[in-house]
Amino acid sequence: MNVYLDHAATTPVRPEVVEAMLPYLTDFYGNSSSIHGIGRKAHAGLDGARRTIADILGAKTNEIIFTSGGSESDNTALRGIALARRRQTGANRIVTTVVEHKAVLETALDLRDHFGFDVTLIPVDGDGMARVDDVAPLLGEDVAVVSVMLANNEVGTIQPVGEIGAICRARGIPFHTDAVQAAGKLPLDVHSLRVDALSGGAHKFYGPKGVGFLYLRQGTPFQPTLTGGSHEGSRRAGTENVAGIVAMAKALELAEIEREVEMRRLQLLRDWLIGGILEKVDGVHLTGSPFHRLPNHASFLINGVEAEGVLIGLDLAGIAASSGSACTSAAQKPSHVLEAMGIPAQDAVGGLRLSLGRSNTPEQIEYVLAKLPRIVEQIRGSVPIAF
Amino acid sequence: MNVYLDHAATTPVRPEVVEAMLPYLTDFYGNSSSIHGIGRKAHAGLDGARRTIADILGAKTNEIIFTSGGSESDNTALRGIALARRRQTGANRIVTTVVEHKAVLETALDLRDHFGFDVTLIPVDGDGMARVDDVAPLLGEDVAVVSVMLANNEVGTIQPVGEIGAICRARGIPFHTDAVQAAGKLPLDVHSLRVDALSGGAHKFYGPKGVGFLYLRQGTPFQPTLTGGSHEGSRRAGTENVAGIVAMAKALELAEIEREVEMRRLQLLRDWLIGGILEKVDGVHLTGSPFHRLPNHASFLINGVEAEGVLIGLDLAGIAASSGSACTSAAQKPSHVLEAMGIPAQDAVGGLRLSLGRSNTPEQIEYVLAKLPRIVEQIRGSVPIAF
Numbered sequence: 041m042n043v044y045l046d047h048a049a050t051t052p053v054r055p056e057v058v059e060a061m062l063p064y065l066t067d068f069y070g071n072s073s074s075i076h077g078i079g080r081k082a083h084a085g086l087d088g089a090r091r092t093i094a095d096i097l098g099a100k101t102n103e104i105i106f107t108s109g110g111s112e113s114d115n116t117a118l119r120g121i122a123l124a125r126r127r128q129t130g131a132n133r134i135v136t137t138v139v140e141h142k143a144v145l146e147t148a149l150d151l152r153d154h155f156g157f158d159v160t161l162i163p164v165d166g167d168g169m170a171r172v173d174d175v176a177p178l179l180g181e182d183v184a185v186v187s188v189m190l191a192n193n194e195v196g197t198i199q200p201v202g203e204i205g206a207i208c209r210a211r212g213i214p215f216h217t218d219a220v221q222a223a224g225k226l227p228l229d230v231h232s233l234r235v236d237a238l239s240g241g242a243h244k245f246y247g248p249k250g251v252g253f254l255y256l257r258q259g260t261p262f263q264p265t266l267t268g269g270s271h272e273g274s275r276r277a278g279t280e281n282v283a284g285i286v287a288m289a290k291a292l293e294l295a296e297i298e299r300e301v302e303m304r305r306l307q308l309l310r311d312w313l314i315g316g317i318l319e320k321v322d323g324v325h326l327t328g329s330p331f332h333r334l335p336n337h338a339s340f341l342i343n344g345v346e347a348e349g350v351l352i353g354l355d356l357a358g359i360a361a362s363s364g365s366a367c368t369s370a371a372q373k374p375s376h377v378l379e380a381m382g383i384p385a386q387d388a389v390g391g392l393r394l395s396l397g398r399s400n401t402p403e404q405i406e407y408v409l410a411k412l413p414r415i416v417e418q419i420r421g422s423v424p425i426a427f
Numbered sequence: 428m429n430v431y432l433d434h435a436a437t438t439p440v441r442p443e444v445v446e447a448m449l450p451y452l453t454d455f456y457g458n459s460s461s462i463h464g465i466g467r468k469a470h471a472g473l474d475g476a477r478r479t480i481a482d483i484l485g486a487k488t489n490e491i492i493f494t495s496g497g498s499e500s501d502n503t504a505l506r507g508i509a510l511a512r513r514r515q516t517g518a519n520r521i522v523t524t525v526v527e528h529k530a531v532l533e534t535a536l537d538l539r540d541h542f543g544f545d546v547t548l549i550p551v552d553g554d555g556m557a558r559v560d561d562v563a564p565l566l567g568e569d570v571a572v573v574s575v576m577l578a579n580n581e582v583g584t585i586q587p588v589g590e591i592g593a594i595c596r597a598r599g600i601p602f603h604t605d606a607v608q609a610a611g612k613l614p615l616d617v618h619s620l621r622v623d624a625l626s627g628g629a630h631k632f633y634g635p636k637g638v639g640f641l642y643l644r645q646g647t648p649f650q651p652t653l654t655g656g657s658h659e660g661s662r663r664a665g666t667e668n669v670a671g672i673v674a675m676a677k678a679l680e681l682a683e684i685e686r687e688v689e690m691r692r693l694q695l696l697r698d699w700l701i702g703g704i705l706e707k708v709d710g711v712h713l714t715g716s717p718f719h720r721l722p723n724h725a726s727f728l729i730n731g732v733e734a735e736g737v738l739i740g741l742d743l744a745g746i747a748a749s750s751g752s753a754c755t756s757a758a759q760k761p762s763h764v765l766e767a768m769g770i771p772a773q774d775a776v777g778g779l780r781l782s783l784g785r786s787n788t789p790e791q792i793e794y795v796l797a798k799l800p801r802i803v804e805q806i807r808g809s810v811p812i813a814f
Contacts, residue, residue: 108495143655250668281637
């Protein structure tokens with residue numbers, strides 16, 4: 041049996057999305073900046089996609105900037121807002137959380153190390169959650185931009201973005217949220233979230249890799265990171281990836297239509313999976329908030345094992361999983377998220393993330409629950425290794 | 428008859444390329460950073476693509492960085508090299524030509540306006556060519572990076588990149604070339620070109636939009652523009668667009684295999700087109716070098732007309748063309764390239780670019796030569812408008 045439980049890393053492109061995409065590769069291939077017929081067809085595809093995504097976010101179409109993915113969106117928001125706002129007001133501090141995705145965290149540190157910003161990192165509690173009371177006192181006039189992720193990629197915890205957003209808005213501080221993990225799973229209404237910027241990437245919600253979006257609220261201080269032509273309202277240069285953008289809009293539209301029903305289904309499967317693992321595997325506990333977490337996301341800390349061994353064992357059993365984040369897995373360092381949650385470095389190597397999606401069935405959960413306990417025991421050496 | 432003569436703006440994705448791309452959207456969809464089977468399959472696709480492109484450029488695989496397209500590659504090279512080299516040596520000047528694509532020119536100006544660099548623009552002659560004798564005296568110790576395009580997008584002129592590169596290398600100055608227009612049409616051997624960085628974008632050579640590459644010679648000073656995960660040797664963050672990258676490699680491989688034969692074919696068609704237009708349309712002349720130009724590229728200045736009218740007339744006749752650059756067409760300003768070549772602003776609105784490609788046939792050239800003269804005359808008002 042093949043079981044893909046790494047939907048937080050990436051997802052396959054849905055057949056309907058491939059179908060929506062193909063004509064823009066081969067037939068409506070024009071450059072959307074061209075004034076001839078085939079360019080206008082490409083432009084119409086782009087316009088439709090922008091409208092679809094704007095509607096889902098409750099945004100205006102000119103507030104949507106297409107990018108090459110979530111990481112670029114995060115970079116564009118942080119760099120673009122921080123640099124522009126410093127020029128306007130002199131504010132020189134970036135405030136973000138210790139558990140952000142590297143695309144935010146490393147960018148904040150790059151802005152510190154190479155561009156002279158100060159960075160303040162908001163701590164989190166044992167569930168990986170930033171407390172609004174910790175954030176509020178940090179938000180003074182010297183803050184150029186605040187960035188708090190909507191949901192954590194490694195442990196699934198949903199942050200109190202709307203509440204932090206309300207404080208930022210009252211104090212006139214631009215507020216960005218990395219919604220890369222949340223998109224397609226949680227509501228993305230930018231008004232309830234009270235964000236000035238929101239990042240998403242298509243390949244997390246059954247769209248293609250290499251395309252994403254950035255919501256940028258009208259009037260938010262901003263300077264482009266990629267300069268050149270007047271694409272995207274002179275905010276992001278480069279010939280638009282029309283096929284990818286059309287595909288992303290289709291994928292987000294489908295995800296939004298199916299969201300409530302599908303997330304209820306996945307949450308049931310996930311809770312069964314969590315319950316089963318906690319019951320059947322010794323020395324394991326759930327990481328992240330048990331309640332405020334992504335409906336498709338299960339993450340654990342397994343005592344006395346390194347994640348890699350478990351992942352290899354699962355892979356041999358046909359189960360694709362992750363230690364926490366695909367983006368940092370090459371580095372094989374202890375998870376900065378688990379460490380920030382108070383887990384000692386020597387234990388933070390035992391993270392396991394199982395993220396569910398469209399392909400998963402009850403039979404697959406049963407299969408994982410049958411395989412995982414033995415794999416962990418084998419690695420712990422309590423039973424002989426015989427895959 | 429439908430005639431697409433805007434291949435310099437963009438090209439359709441070849442069927443073989445779509446075929447190479449599809450499995451990575453739907454079957455081998457893993458995150459190439461993941462350690463499980465489906466991630467490793469994606470990683471293998473990525474490795475193969477990197478090898479293919481490196482081989483065509485005569486580069487090492489670790490010298491190829493995948494990006495979201497030519498504009499990002501240009502930005503990444505200029506920003507990444509200029510900022511890193513200034514930190515290393517204090518060199519604070521960017522040298523580039525007046526006729527660069529906006530992705531280079533605007534980026535140089537952005538580095539001047541927002542990051543404190545000085546910018547020196549190399550002039551060009553009436554053919555749009557930078558003279559090596561003009562460049563050499565500018566290349567002192569204060570130069571952080573030099574960027575000279577391999578071939579111009581608007582007028583097709585091929586610059587003496589290898590000669591300028593030799594001077595840069597002798598003086599230890601990093602040298603970048605924007606090869607976005609040249610890729611698939613001219614040899615891209617980075618040793619003969621003597622470049623430290625070279626930018627390309629897939630959609631100019633029958634690959635998909637939204638993916639490109641940057642060659643970055645080992646040892647070149649560099650800091651990333653997009654930070655986050657450790658993708659691309661920590662030089663460009665973001666989940667790799669595996670399907671797009673595999674497609675780009677396939678497209679460049681096919682272009683390289685067919686290059687000599689296809690370029691000879693296109694050059695014949697182009698020369699027929701140029702000869703016919705010069706003969707049949709009054710008050711028209713070729714822009715750019717008659718000899719050192721892209722084999723598929725014809726560009727003209729038509730006296731007494733605005734390009735837009737001609738383009739609309741051509742579009743109504745089923746012919747897709749451009750005024751010079753799709754990337755700046757929304758702006759409708761006089762071409763900075765034509766102005767740099769000494770053409771007065773009021774005349775520089777009459778540019779027409781006809782760029783040939785795989786779909787073009789002799790019959791199509793005949794058709795364009797039959798239609799264009801009358802369209803120009805109609806716009807000039809010398810014959811009544813009746814499309």
